[in-house]
Amino acid sequence: MIKKTSKMIMAFTAILLALTACSPSLNNRDPNSGVTNSGESNNAAQPQSSYLKRDVREDVFYFVMPDRFNNGDVSNDSGAPKGSISHGGLDTTSKWAFHGGDMAGIEQKLDYLKSMGITAIWMTPILRNKAVQKGGFAHHGYWIVDFTEIDPHFGSNADLKRLIDTAHKKDIKVFFDIITNHTADVIKYEECHNADGSFKSGLDRCAYRSLQEVKEQGTYRAFVPKKEQGEKFPEWLNDPRYYHNQGDSTFEGENSLYGDFNGLDDIDTEDPEVVKGMIDIYTKLISEFKPDGFRIDTVRHVQLPFWQAFSPAIMAHAKAEGIENFHVFGEVYDPNPEALSSFTTEGKLPAVLDFGFQSAVGGVFFEDKPVSTIETLIAQDHLYNDEDSNVDQLLTFLGNHDMGRPGFFLNKHLPNASNEEKLQRSMLAHAMMFFSRGVPVVYYGDEQGFTGDGNDVDAREDMMPSKVASYNDNTLLGTEQTTKNDNFNPQHPLYKSIAEYAAIRKQQPLLQYGVQENKFFDDKKQVFAFARVANDTMPNGGVAQQNDEALLVVFNVSAEQQTVTVSQQYESYLVVSGAAKISASDNGETQITLPAFSFGLFSSK
Template sequence: MKSRTTFYVIAFAGFAACIGAWQVLLNTNGSQRTTVVNNTIKTPSTSTPYLQRSIEEDIFYFVMPDRFHNGDTTNDAGAPAGSISHGGYDPTSKWAFHGGDIVGIQQKLSYLEDLGITAIWMTPILRNKAIQGDGVAHHGYWIVDFTEIDPHFGSNQSLKQFIRAAHQRNIKVFFDIITNHTADVIKYEECHDSAGIHREGLTRCAYRTLKNVAQNGTYSPFVLNSESSAKSPEWLNDPAYYHNQGDTTFEGENSLFGDFNGLDDINTEDPFVVSGMVDIYKNLITEFKPDGFRIDTVRHVQLPFWQTFSPAILAHAQQQGIPNFHIFGEVYDPSPAALSRYTTEGKLPSVLDFGFQDAVRHVFFDSDNVNKLTALFKQDHFYNDDDSHVNQLLTFLGNHDMGRPGYFINTSLPNKTRAEKLKRSILAHAFMFFSRGVPVVYYGDEQGFTGDGYDVDAREDMMPSAVDSYNDNTLLGSDATTAKDNFNSGHPLYTAIASYAEVRRQHPRLQFGEMKTAYVDDEKQIFSFTRSGSEHKPPLFVAFNLSNKAQTVTLDAIYDGYTLQFGEAVVETTTDGTTIMLPALSFGIFDKT
């Protein structure tokens, strides 16, 4: 009989302070067994201090303040009656304000810290036009005042207090910013009556092409007297600084020059506007000292703007004593070739990795061909240049626009058991934490939220909800509903994510290491990769089994001597080489010790 040694490891996810992995060593005939603690995952490590911490070391939590926790009920109505920023509070409507605020996030910092979060990204918090038509600005993307916090969310002072409290816990704070548009204030004589209402028969203003504008001019803009000074800084009240070409269809040139559903599209080609926008966001950095920006609707602004804006903002942050200030943009496109233009030509340090989200959604939630992942990572070189790198991309599984992992799983695999659906979400989160890029957890995903779709159907309340269409959802990994408080630090997704955060912190190769695809098998649904370290350390080997069956993989000789560090697997070493057995829907992280 061939001599062999078998290692069997199961990592039990728990609170970050209680994370443990147990290794069982059996001899050839299995008659003796010794149990030892695997010190790889022992106690939470201390993160690098936030000012010195590079973006690759961070773990993000993307939160919509209005839907998180109501820490101050006195601001639920926003500004006083009569203000453009008043009203819209209705906790029973999925479209309306629900009362969550900055104080509420501050009150839950320990919950986020225990989850392993090191950076909080909030949807926009600057002052909005609260109500537009039949819509309500709970999301924060309809800004009128770029100098003041929206009163629904708090005050400038409460934001400063929150940032100080987060920094005391070594957690960064990122602002979601907008340069493409403001709230809908400008109207057009050709489309609207004197009260600003669409003329009979119209629901939108047809887009005027650049050719049409050259021949006939733009629409004729006007602003109602009641809103003539609504915006701040003052120059934003002048229609001359907007495109005034009608509504976009999000196609071709009109995606750059058209209004988003009436939102006033800023003329970001104008040098005065470029300078004005740079000043706006420099001032926010000076006043609040955030740690970075996420930029909305980046692809709807032309590249020359970003080539000026990004270097100027980064330089100013350095001057303000924020050496690792980071910027990442939203470019809603799954193509690495398209996304990477903004990190290379556009001079943005990073973007949200929609290519990653698209590939993971198809492979983990649709049971598609695992080679979709191979094809994605083959294009990683597009992102690497002198001032950006693929490891700085922000990776995510779902968001407030497209929907949640739980929704994708329910839609694509409706007949799977609740146990399998939970496993798939946990496995996808593991893949996000251990592959290249910076992981972003969308609020509520750690509590198994599923949602009913995209947009407002993916914006459930973490605090007790009064929205019927939220409360009738079946959550992953829990018998709770959104009708009750959902800050359960014992939820299986919460505990799994907390353990992944700790593994990532304790292995710099998972933060900075070059990722290379290793063994891939479409039939077995196995995808594996390595994360290289310094020349003094071998690469980590990470393997995922996406099938519903246990799978065995025979490794190349270069992996002789590798043992399981975290996950669930059997490693068998014989005179013929090393094989690993991965249970259904599982993963393992291996290192040479």
């Protein structure tokens, strides 16, 4: 049952959109459907503020891997000149290698993104990498050797500045993906490696030395092979004493904090000099490039005191540079809200990626788990509340470059579902992401129905025409095309749906700022509802001043039409779309009927 909230008092005369997941474009509504122009609504937003003034809660993110997006300059495809640590790795037929995407390529597609409603771009790391190590390739950008310049595979510092400048002119923010936990694999250990850096006979890794073992026998004896000495920038990063040097992590227990990830050099972030050095690196990047925020990699593998110093310093510097709404969010790969929230409360990060949301929503929409899974998640939202942040600032997502895509999850967990059902479920899950609390993140390619074969490199397909056989044999959602084709189609049903959801979200401040309250969850019918209600964090005036309104969002995640009954606590519920039917009775109840795999978005009086 829906209980009345004290702030929902005044009569609400505005419009609210009630739409199915497969509803047509906002600009192509049937004039006889009863749809009222959303511009007439008291809840209609003013034009979105410029990027510098815009709160992150008003943003829609696009997470893109530059190498796999669009090749705007073929001259940089091989990276640095031959002989450099940042040279090579190009092989457009290999899913592991570089494919040629770059800053120029992203710049060329800004209008494609803007038309979809994207207001912020988050790129995987773009700083200079060790291009090839252990037979792998740094197409992802996470093997940094130089923290002062862009990787030559992606262009030059000037190219990056031009992209940011062009994006800002279009009111699109640009976020950097940064790393403090490790650098590329340059440091070797005398106990495990030969002088040239290769493993000694019989070894393929260096066993982790625990803190107790370090007390007894010390860390490994670290050295850098001659051919890679002095390759890191700033210069202090070349000194092995600023690293843990305890061997390879197994990603469990203490070694997840002190061990080397697959041989990557694990930085000693407990050292005060390292803390100062990392703050210096990233404040200089802010001053030079003026990004709008950072996503921080591998946050849970660095101890909390580091974040308590690093995050406030970064935020203060950004403000001093005139970037008032600079936002920082960390990657804490854990679906448990208690673990996630510890980094925003005790750890002082403004936000984290909401792996709890991905787990719960993905479970319901992609695996057909009970809808009450979402109820359990939202009931824990209070864990994120503190003096300077709350759950609304988390970034929500459905898949990513590590775990895989919605299309992959659907193929894996619902293999017997039709392609049409999978498309409907993906659309519906995206609607949930846009209408729920948090800041939505679209993973590149999902808007074109990409599916992928799994996680990691199997979820990193090319948007530009691909030559990777294992990508090109995939069946995409909502299209007959494959990744062999150019996939920047604004007519794709997922692209159009996402654009529509973004437009609705922009028009409804409560979807950006409103508190989310659980209303009802019926596991038998696979129907659930929540409300977005006004709260004290909503800015005064402008786009987000709606203090006495509420939105009701209802989802039907079943293959059958469903009817649910809710208590009628308002004079009426206003509907725009003809897809969802709502009716009030004399006994104080309201009936809502939803088609299969659909949602309804309602205003209340």
